[in-house]
Amino acid sequence: MVKLNMVQAINLALDGEMARDENVITLGQDVGVNGGVFRVTDGLYKKYGEERVIDTPLAESGILGTSIGMALAGLKPVAEMQFSGFSYLMLGQLEGHASRLRSRTQGMMTVPLVVRMPYGGGVRALEHHSESHEATFAHVPGVKVVIPSTPSNARALLMAAIRDPDPVVFMEPKRSYRAFRENVDENTEPMELGKAQVVQEGTDLTVISWGAMMRPTLQAVDAVQNKHNVNLELIDLLTISPMDTETIAESVKKTGRCVVVQEAPRSFGPSSEIVATINDHALMYLEAPVRRVTGFDVVMPFFERELDYIPTEGRVIRAIEETLEF
Amino acid sequence: MKTTDKKAVKSAKKSSTPPESAAAGSFDLSKPSPVFTITHMQILDEQGNINHVDEPDLKPEKLKQLYEAMVLARAVDDRLLKLQRQGRIGTVPLCKGHEAINCASTLAMNDDDWFVGSYRDQGGRLMRGEPIENAMLYYNGCEEGATFPGGERTLPVSIIIGAQLLHAVGIAYAARLRGETNTAVVCHFGDGATSEGDFHEALNFASVWQVPVVFICTNNQWAISLPREKQTRSQTIAQKAIAYEMPGVQVDGNDALAVYQATHEALERARRGEGPTLIEAVTYRVLMHTTADDPTRYQEPEELANWEARDPLPRLKNYLVQKKLWDDSQQEELDARVKQQVDQAVANFESRTDFKPDAPFDYVFGTEHHRIEEQRAEFLNELNKESADG
Numbered sequence: 001m002v003k004l005n006m007v008q009a010i011n012l013a014l015d016g017e018m019a020r021d022e023n024v025i026t027l028g029q030d031v032g033v034n035g036g037v038f039r040v041t042d043g044l045y046k047k048y049g050e051e052r053v054i055d056t057p058l059a060e061s062g063i064l065g066t067s068i069g070m071a072l073a074g075l076k077p078v079a080e081m082q083f084s085g086f087s088y089l090m091l092g093q094l095e096g097h098a099s100r101l102r103s104r105t106q107g108m109m110t111v112p113l114v115v116r117m118p119y120g121g122g123v124r125a126l127e128h129h130s131e132s133h134e135a136t137f138a139h140v141p142g143v144k145v146v147i148p149s150t151p152s153n154a155r156a157l158l159m160a161a162i163r164d165p166d167p168v169v170f171m172e173p174k175r176s177y178r179a180f181r182e183n184v185d186e187n188t189e190p191m192e193l194g195k196a197q198v199v200q201e202g203t204d205l206t207v208i209s210w211g212a213m214m215r216p217t218l219q220a221v222d223a224v225q226n227k228h229n230v231n232l233e234l235i236d237l238l239t240i241s242p243m244d245t246e247t248i249a250e251s252v253k254k255t256g257r258c259v260v261v262q263e264a265p266r267s268f269g270p271s272s273e274i275v276a277t278i279n280d281h282a283l284m285y286l287e288a289p290v291r292r293v294t295g296f297d298v299v300m301p302f303f304e305r306e307l308d309y310i311p312t313e314g315r316v317i318r319a320i321e322e323t324l325e326f
Numbered sequence: 327m328k329t330t331d332k333k334a335v336k337s338a339k340k341s342s343t344p345p346e347s348a349a350a351g352s353f354d355l356s357k358p359s360p361v362f363t364i365t366h367m368q369i370l371d372e373q374g375n376i377n378h379v380d381e382p383d384l385k386p387e388k389l390k391q392l393y394e395a396m397v398l399a400r401a402v403d404d405r406l407l408k409l410q411r412q413g414r415i416g417t418v419p420l421c422k423g424h425e426a427i428n429c430a431s432t433l434a435m436n437d438d439d440w441f442v443g444s445y446r447d448q449g450g451r452l453m454r455g456e457p458i459e460n461a462m463l464y465y466n467g468c469e470e471g472a473t474f475p476g477g478e479r480t481l482p483v484s485i486i487i488g489a490q491l492l493h494a495v496g497i498a499y500a501a502r503l504r505g506e507t508n509t510a511v512v513c514h515f516g517d518g519a520t521s522e523g524d525f526h527e528a529l530n531f532a533s534v535w536q537v538p539v540v541f542i543c544t545n546n547q548w549a550i551s552l553p554r555e556k557q558t559r560s561q562t563i564a565q566k567a568i569a570y571e572m573p574g575v576q577v578d579g580n581d582a583l584a585v586y587q588a589t590h591e592a593l594e595r596a597r598r599g600e601g602p603t604l605i606e607a608v609t610y611r612v613l614m615h616t617t618a619d620d621p622t623r624y625q626e627p628e629e630l631a632n633w634e635a636r637d638p639l640p641r642l643k644n645y646l647v648q649k650k651l652w653d654d655s656q657q658e659e660l661d662a663r664v665k666q667q668v669d670q671a672v673a674n675f676e677s678r679t680d681f682k683p684d685a686p687f688d689y690v691f692g693t694e695h696h697r698i699e700e701q702r703a704e705f706l707n708e709l710n711k712e713s714a715d716g
Contacts, residue, residue, distance in 0.1 A: 105473045
């Protein structure tokens, strides 16, 4: 066991996968000599050389488009978008080709690649550096969208994403990059994609969240349990798409109450899909309406205001209490 | 004739020789400004004159193979148009007049090379082994026609303009990294694609990485209704290579020998590890963009007639006749054989019934997911009810 932060854990996953499979390569802006602007790829350039740790020209579509070609020809590229806010320039390649080549060729050609990108607010960054637009990617059939929340699951999920046969958008909550350390098992096994994790079992209410929101959500769950005599179930979604229907439905059938915590704007996001899933599979078990604690449908404000717009522990506590009392 | 296109350049300095100041990435007033040339290549002109200096050393069987492939490509194009007009297939982009570009460049490739195309390169796809009926299936809206057995290195049609250039660069990078020293990539696109960001990103990445790619721009002067002069102010498309420090060659796209030779030379360079090349093959779109288009709204009939007279097929045929490799009886035999092949393909295409209605659910992911399976079950159930309702 070693205590690592999320940056170190992701680095360890990349290092391990590159050592394990010589077809795994990584590419992006400043990922080589500089080790990435967040130092996620630190040391890999020295260890694996410039052919496998590629400092690319500054062009997001170019990075993903060439990654698609590499994947078609037998490599497993792990492309880095420096910030999710810059990634829309590669959306054409992702939607137009990465997500479709398997279907277009009826399985003859596949695109096993990973696009890593830091996302989310709370680090006082400039415009375009703070958004949570996981829904943009999750709405594309053929793309898997994964968001870790801790150093341990970041490592295990990235290992799985690299070994996965499909394009995976791996969104890293930058607010959690260096926020805390935890013990990471040296013999980490990949976690299965498409599965949510029940972090804490409970009987009275289900709380569902993912990514950077897991921290305030966990604190809110503790606070409510300390104050009231209740057992809350906490689910970490981990894979946004394809979403784990069963874990959500089974939990809500058991508890009858649910609060979803999402950093992204409210409408059309994963929280909407979670509510729809509950509607499809567990509606008759509900004791209260499903409550959503989310960002708002506004352009992410500049950083002086951002903390007022991102869900807080207090907002989550109030939503849980109101749902319990309904 | 292989000449220097004086319009495009200031004075003669080989484009393949990087100017020292630029190569150093510095600004040095003591060095002369860089000047560049664009090579213009024509080997077989419209009157049948041959430039013997650049004439490719092709064996008779290869020359006949090339001509036969071009005749087949034309016949398939004609038939696809007819089938569409008869309502037997959907919308089709047409390739008439582009046979020299598509077939001669493909003739220069080897089996280990990758073919990365768009949708106006049917002749090349057929040479790569695509069965004719697959083209019919594809243009009748079936994924079953997008690929073919043995076509692992022939990418399916790419409809998004310019996107495939980046795939070509990535493939070439992977081939080199994986030690495939004999593998190169030939990538096709049109003049419209040169306005896309992906074109510029691809040329830049390819040049920085010095990967084995041959970019072939079919400059047919039109991107649907937009003429070449409104697409770019550049005098040639080939000169766009100069900004990316790679050779740019402009060839007569209706001259199969020039297309072959330019592609052959570029592939040789690529295999020697000398990086990418941009070939601009100049031709004309003598038919509509697709069967959904009406070019009489924007094309001048005189210009069209002028280009129709430069048809690449008779030009190469005359060359074969001059070389005593071809005569009327061989032409008759070929025409009959091609007609039979195309007829058979139509029969194969139209008799095919093995379409699995839920196939799209099979190819969303490489792993099984309950959401997909749940929706597949719903789809099949609804489909049953629809057919029961008649």
